[in-house]
Amino acid sequence: MIPVKFLSKIGVYEVQIDGVTLKVRVARHNEHSVLDIGISELTSQFGTTVVGLVLQPDESPKYLQLCVGTYCLMYQLPPTAAIPFSYFQIPKSLKDFLSDSEICFVGVGESPSSHHVYENCKSYVKLSELGARVLMKPSLSGCSLEALANEVGINLAESSSGVNVDWDAKIFTKEEIKCGTRDVCACYLIGNKLLGSL
Secondary structure, three states, X not given: OOOHHHHOOOXXXXXXEOOEEXXXXXXXXXXXXXXXXXXXXXXXXXXXXXXXXEEEOOOOOOEEEEEEOOEEEEEEOOOOOOOOHHHOOOOHHHHHHHOOOOOEEEEOOOOHHHOHHHHHOOOEEEHHHHHHHHXXXXXXXXXXXXXXXXXXXXXXXXXXXXXXXXXXXXXXXXXXXXHHOHHHHHHHXXXXXXXXXX
């Protein structure tokens, strides 16, 4: 096992999205000390208490992504073959973070009951529903991330064309990180703008 002082420096990426440098930390499911560092770094970014939350990929989630400002944490969920999801216990630091009722988690996923990770999330809201309510435009309910970004005046970064993220990989390229974190960054930006307008 690699000592934490070195492990905490591995799996940290810096990528450019629309001229902004985004720091992304990747923590594997068995690296609880790295997850703790990531959550501490995430909370140090708070100017508001809005957090983008996305599970990737949609069909069979392998990563929980959290984004605040220019910081993103990608936490690898335990493999389904090794630990049945029904018995999966998320680490205490993540459980405490997700259960903080003062934080508004915004994302593109369905309802909190649609995945076990959401069971601990006390204040999750689907971004299109939030947009419809805040802007008082029912037509936004169920709209795409791109349509909502356009509605609130945010220039959404283009997906890296030709880059497919291998969510089973043990190591990601910078292009995969850039492509893979696009949605969670957009969720944070849109959610922060919507809630900041209240």
